[in-house]
Amino acid sequence: MKQLFFVVIGVVIGFAAAHRIANTPGGARFFADVDARAKAFTGAVADGYRSRDAELRTDD
Numbered sequence: 001m002k003q004l005f006f007v008v009i010g011v012v013i014g015f016a017a018a019h020r021i022a023n024t025p026g027g028a029r030f031f032a033d034v035d036a037r038a039k040a041f042t043g044a045v046a047d048g049y050r051s052r053d054a055e056l057r058t059d060d
Helices: 002-022 025-058
Strands: none
Touching: 002 025
């Protein structure tokens, strides 16, 4: 139970720090870059999934 408490406290502190950092110009650019990279990655994974799904459906 004590470990869960410290994990929750760490998450809260992390969110608070990220919020403060995101309010600075450099932090906003950083988070925009992270967001763009995450979207590109998820887009590539989705494209790969669709491609493989189409490939498997045509093999039937």
